[in-house]
Amino acid sequence: MAKAKKLPSGNWRVQVFAGYKKDEHGRYLLSPTTGKKIADHESITAPSKSEVEYLAAQYKVDRDASTTQTGFTVRQAMEQYVASRSNVLSPSTVQGYRKIIRNNLQSIMDIKIKKLTAQDVQNAVNSDAETLAAKTVINAHNFLSAVLCKYKPRMKLDTSLPARKKVIKRLPLPQKIFDAVHGTEIELPVLLAMWLSFTVSEIKGIRKSDISDGIITLNRVMVDSEHGTVVKDQMKEYERTRQHVVPPYIMELIDKRDGDCLVPFSRQKVYRLWMKAVRASGLPHITFHDLRHVNASVMHLLGVPDKYAMERGGWKTDATMKAVYQNVFSDERLEVDKKVDSYFENIIASHGISHAT
Secondary structure, X not given: OOOOEEOOOOOEEEEEEEEEOEOOOOOEOEOOOXXXXXXXXXXXXXXXXXXXXXXXXXXXXXXXHHHHHHOOEHHHHHHHHHHHOOOOXXXXXXXXXXXXXXXXXXXXXXXXXXXXXXXXXXXXXXXXXXXXXXXXXXXXXXXXXXXXXXXXXXOOOOOXXXXXOOOOOOOOOHHHHHHHHOOOOOHHHXXXXXXXXXXXXXXXXXXXXXXXXXXXXXXXXXXXXXXXXXXXXXXXXXXXXXXXXOOHHHHHHHHOOOOOEOOOOOHHHHHHHHHXXXXXXXXXXXXXXXXXXXXXXXXXXXXXXXXXXXXXXXXXXXXXXXXXXXOOOOHHHHHHHHHHHHHHHHHHHOOOOOOOO
16 A cells, blocks of 8 residues: 655645546556556545545455445346345245335436445435335335445445334134135135134145144245245245144145145135135235234234244244244143134134034
């Protein structure tokens, strides 16, 4: 690094190499005497020698990063970020990121990372917040923050984000939901979600061969991606790999299915059949995923301790909960399962349905 020199003003200056000069067409300028590329320098000044040397070193670090990374536009940086992690991110996460690249923060997408300012980011967020839900805006900003952490780590964002609105959904009683789906082809998926707290991706991934001695093991999901449906033999979260005792009524429905796959139709058909049942029965509008919320409400109603409720639902928790997970079928957990099963079995019994126990 060039040495710091003291100026007549009392300040200190360092001339830092900043690359080579180019013309307006991007071609290097050559010295008429030597024929070599003409070096360019950045002049850095500061009140003290130590400070100017620190700033010069920082400039060099930023410039080295700029040459290979921050020369990207925001769009290119996002695409590179996704490409570099495509083998470890879930297909649905990749799909979500690509959707953000296409639809969100469009006012900054073509700005070079090295020229991007915090105000540019704030302006883009303000623009999106006019038409998009707060959650959508926040998710896009979180993605951008991760990208900048990699490609412009010294940039600190202090963006004002829209506040999430608390939405209180009116969840129907489990009895009403069971009435709406009983005897239909959507009954099994609905009970797996409402009774055992499975997601659509988990339900789609279940095979009869995953059931042994009356216990079902969730270790596979089927998710939608930009390339179609993808089978993942690894759950998105550590806590999502879990086991459940299969209640007799659900086991009877499973036994009636042909083939190994419990739910052979598409995710879209699951949602379509569910919405058809909702409309036909006059239930308030809830999504299929809201059935997991119904399950959580039932466990709260029954006084199930949080640690077991989280265990059953596969919700992420702290290290203590991970330790509990190691002993999934403790006596306490089995009692919890019996309590929840008894609740739903009473609903089934109210229809005069008998089944093997």
